[in-house]
Amino acid sequence: MMVFDVFGKTLGIQKTQSEWYVFYLDQSTGKRSRAVEVVIPDFIHEDEIAGWLDDIYHESASATRPCVVRIK
Template identity: 35%
Template structure:
């Protein structure tokens, strides 16, 4: 299961593999690289946006002031 979020203007994909979450930064060309973000395995999918907001809130700007899911629950 994969989720994509707009996190204050940056795209982050989060994938579930077994019991662990793995996060990736998605570049403008569509390439992904590890985000180096540890997400506790007990964070449910419905709370991922809030978790990302809490972690990255200092990146908020007047034009990019929110975190929202852009591709909920993709398989793959």
């Protein structure tokens, strides 16, 4: 699973055979919950995910968190 810091939120992204699954991650407990409201089209490649998330969540950017960062 890929893990991203999305302007302070930790999201996990996992690819199945047909689609991307997005999860909210709690790194302190290891728990995750499905983020069904976040849709990543299946034609988006792994190296494009950070840019896609940045486009979706850009209103949450701040001086201390200016962009989406891949953690893992």
